[in-house]
Amino acid sequence: LFNVDHGYLEGLVRGMKAGILTRADYHNLAQCDTLEDMKLHLQCTDYGKTLSSSEDDLTVSLVDSKLRENLVAEFSCLRSNALPPLSTFLDYITYSYMIDNVVMLITGALKQRDVAELLPRCHPLGAFDQMAAVGIARTPTELYSAVLVDTPLAQFFQDAVSESNLDEMEAEILRNKLFKAYLESFHSFCKNIGGATKDIMCPILEFEADRRAFIITVNSFGTDLSNAERSALYPACGRLHPEGLCLLGAAQDAAQVKDVADRYPAYKIIFEEPEPGSGFKTLEDRFFEQEVKLNTLAFLQQFHFGVFYSYIKLKEQESRNIVWIAECVTQRQKSKIHNYITIFQGTEQ
Amino acid sequence: MLLECMMNGHAILYTGVTLAFWSTILIVGLCYTIFDLGFRFDVAWFLTETSPFMWANLGIGLAISLSVVGAAWGIYITGSSILGGGVKAPRIKTKNLVSIIFCEAVAIYGIIMAIVISNMAENFSGTTPESIGARNYQAGYSMFGAGLTVGFSNLFCGICVGIVGSGAALADAQNGSLFVKILIVEIFGSAIGLFGVIVAILQVK
Numbered sequence: 001l002f003n004v005d006h007g008y009l010e011g012l013v014r015g016m017k018a019g020i021l022t023r024a025d026y027h028n029l030a031q032c033d034t035l036e037d038m039k040l041h042l043q044c045t046d047y048g049k050t051l052s053s054s055e056d057d058l059t060v061s062l063v064d065s066k067l068r069e070n071l072v073a074e075f076s077c078l079r080s081n082a083l084p085p086l087s088t089f090l091d092y093i094t095y096s097y098m099i100d101n102v103v104m105l106i107t108g109a110l111k112q113r114d115v116a117e118l119l120p121r122c123h124p125l126g127a128f129d130q131m132a133a134v135g136i137a138r139t140p141t142e143l144y145s146a147v148l149v150d151t152p153l154a155q156f157f158q159d160a161v162s163e164s165n166l167d168e169m170e171a172e173i174l175r176n177k178l179f180k181a182y183l184e185s186f187h188s189f190c191k192n193i194g195g196a197t198k199d200i201m202c203p204i205l206e207f208e209a210d211r212r213a214f215i216i217t218v219n220s221f222g223t224d225l226s227n228a229e230r231s232a233l234y235p236a237c238g239r240l241h242p243e244g245l246c247l248l249g250a251a252q253d254a255a256q257v258k259d260v261a262d263r264y265p266a267y268k269i270i271f272e273e274p275e276p277g278s279g280f281k282t283l284e285d286r287f288f289e290q291e292v293k294l295n296t297l298a299f300l301q302q303f304h305f306g307v308f309y310s311y312i313k314l315k316e317q318e319s320r321n322i323v324w325i326a327e328c329v330t331q332r333q334k335s336k337i338h339n340y341i342t343i344f345q346g347t348e349q
Numbered sequence: 350m351l352l353e354c355m356m357n358g359h360a361i362l363y364t365g366v367t368l369a370f371w372s373t374i375l376i377v378g379l380c381y382t383i384f385d386l387g388f389r390f391d392v393a394w395f396l397t398e399t400s401p402f403m404w405a406n407l408g409i410g411l412a413i414s415l416s417v418v419g420a421a422w423g424i425y426i427t428g429s430s431i432l433g434g435g436v437k438a439p440r441i442k443t444k445n446l447v448s449i450i451f452c453e454a455v456a457i458y459g460i461i462m463a464i465v466i467s468n469m470a471e472n473f474s475g476t477t478p479e480s481i482g483a484r485n486y487q488a489g490y491s492m493f494g495a496g497l498t499v500g501f502s503n504l505f506c507g508i509c510v511g512i513v514g515s516g517a518a519l520a521d522a523q524n525g526s527l528f529v530k531i532l533i534v535e536i537f538g539s540a541i542g543l544f545g546v547i548v549a550i551l552q553v554k
Contacts (some may be wrong), residue, residue: 002513003426003429003430004425004429007425007426007428007429007430007432007433007435007515008429008430008432009433010428010433010519011429011431011432011433011434011435011436011518011519012432012434012436012437013433014434014519014523015434015436015437015438015522017434018438018522018523019437019438043358082479101438115431130477198360299524302516302519
């Protein structure tokens, strides 16, 4: 049964999940006036001493990197104790960060930035050995054959190999193609595991795929990305496949995208115009909200891997929330400070 | 590479064993039919020729071993969850040992029944079916049945209590007031094992 290999880690990750900040914590943080106050408040939560061991000047980016370090430490603790297939599952989680790192290094190299300057900015969860050598590649084929063929990302390079030169546009296209291959591969992996993992993870991944499709469409208006090229970037494992993706591929402006979204009840809500008077939320924010909702559902079932994925994503969302609050505090813009997304409502002890 | 193309290790093992089993049965059955040896497949002969002692001892063996499998299964399910949950919420350690004790009780039922059944096995003389007598046959079969009853019911009871106990440990780690409520579910699970013991005692009386 599941617990032979993974019972301890599931118990551990659920314990860590109990440390995710609740609504009351966010309320306290929002009341703070300076970053020092926030640091004090964070010490009472699960974060403990992570922030206090830093040097004197506390900037938002320092807070961000400390939170990230915390997440990486917890993740490595889980990963180092994991057995297959959980280890493969956790590796899949890191691949998305690896893809982002690779693309960031490529764009940095194009702007003639020094590799040593870029490496600390890479997301540590996506680190792999040949990262420093990524900058020397000129075309995706070169990138693949010279650098990435030994890394786990090699399996996602089926569609992305092309001879065109790597410029800004190409880097984005490369990112989307790699991500599409990664999502589809992850989706079929979860399907193969079956059981509760499939029931929890597949909706989350399908939502991710559809969200990518929408964002690619909306971002490509105004660029010279042809419809056919755009359609090649949509991940095929979502609920939009195949009719919605065809329609999205043909869409020319935001109204048509909204029209496509209206056919699917879940996405209709995201694209709806907000009632006047309520706080303005961007499309990204609404997607994040929906993602948080789906991720919290993972904790309602036992004996599956979804808890690990959801925990990482919720921790990320928490970091985003804390950084948002910190930014608002430092810039003294308290009006928008409540635009964070509460993850758990908090329970009475 | 070829193995990966098929399936992973466990699946190969299961398909191999199943294939071997069914092909043996098929081939043996075919051979008996072809060579006109069908008369050899004789259940009555089997039942009267085997000693009742075999059945009785099989029953005793099954009683203790299946109960222990159930208890062990339950204990490891609960134990690994307690370990994981106890890292971040150390207060659950001592309270959740109660779940482990429930699982252990299942093994104790098994050993008690095994001792009770084995005490009922008496010696008899006689080697042919007629001289052994119907009562001895009945004794053997009912001991086997009792052992089977208590063994299987304890097996599933142990697994059930284990899974519930694991849920109890994780829920306790999140919210301390939930533990007692989930314990009630565990008590109901334990009752299943008790049913098996009662029925088994009735069978050997």
